[in-house]
Amino acid sequence: MDLSANFWGNKYKSNKIGWDLGAISPPLKAYFDQLENKELKILIPGGGNSYEAEYLFKNGFKNVSVVDISKEPLDNLKKRVPKFPSSQLINANFFDINFTFDLIIEQTFFCAIDPILRVKYALKMNDLLNENGKLVGLLFDAKLNEDHPPFGGNKQEYLSYFKPYFKITKMESCYNSYHNRKGMELFVMLHKK
Structure with a gap:
């Protein structure tokens, strides 16, 4: 399965980016709007066009x-x-990468990597977070593709990856998903153990 820089670069060049909402995801906007500490060191991995980074930056x-x-x-x-x-x-x-962060935002990165990397993803997220750091974002709660991204999954599967490294503060159906993702997303808040 080719998920190289060229694969993704060609997706952007040909505008085959169906995952791209063209705006910040409503659940993440709601989460960001309640954050008070503007000094947080935040990472958005596999950020794509990253309307989330734009929103955060423009809000201080x-x-x-x-x-x-x-x-x-x-x-x-x-x-x-x-x-x-x-x-x-x-x-x-x-x-x-090997920097550390207070907060990592998950938005369509987890579903874009080869599923065989999911355990490695959970471990790497733990390594990249400072003490008391959080991984917050959205995971698809749906059976999607098996041979190309986006790759789906479910809560039970995700818990198996994250429980060894994180305290699961929240992993529940998202109530404010973008209209074409309603009923297909989990909002997650995981605290580094």
């Missing part, structure tokens, strides 16, 4: 980093938000 969160294996979406974010620090737009494989 200046310690937001986006990592993506593909350069195209990082360039797109920089065009939309010219003042976004280039040093916080990281063109790399998520599994190769």
